[in-house]
Amino acid sequence: MVARQSVTYWFNQNRLDKLLAQYVGALEGCELLYAIDADGRQVSSNVYPRSIDTSAFGQDLSERPYSMSLSVLSDVARQGAFACDAYISHATSQPCITLMYGVTSDSSLMGFIAADFYR
Numbered sequence: 001m002v003a004r005q006s007v008t009y010w011f012n013q014n015r016l017d018k019l020l021a022q023y024v025g026a027l028e029g030c031e032l033l034y035a036i037d038a039d040g041r042q043v044s045s046n047v048y049p050r051s052i053d054t055s056a057f058g059q060d061l062s063e064r065p066y067s068m069s070l071s072v073l074s075d076v077a078r079q080g081a082f083a084c085d086a087y088i089s090h091a092t093s094q095p096c097i098t099l100m101y102g103v104t105s106d107s108s109l110m111g112f113i114a115a116d117f118y119r
Contacts, residue, residue: 002023003113006103007103007104007105010035010105010111013045013054017044020113021052024047032048034046038112039062042058083099085097091116092118098115098116099117
């Protein structure tokens with residue numbers, strides 16, 4: 001649901017952040033939501049259940065463990081969500097699993113909504 005709605009706000013950081021803030025508390029166990037484009041560049045802030053960190057906007061996440069396979073997984077992204085292998089989060093230094101939700105417009109992959117779970 002959030003991935004489909006994010007298409008409307010993809011190029012407006014403030015509105016995209018507000019949309020993510022509506023969902024971060026609704027996803028049980030989710031500690032962080034953010035959006036990245038198909039090249040691994042962050043297009044939203046880091047949205048936590050109780051705060052928004054705007055300084056994360058624009059960072060290059062293409063070298064992160066979950067980003068290394070984004071181009072390979074673009075077809076999977078069009079079909080819905082997929083889970084990445086566990087890794088150590090840069091945000092919390094804790095073990096983390098990221099669920100990636102593909103964001104598509106027509107036949108184009110715009111990027112992903114990433115949901116981090118630490119427990």
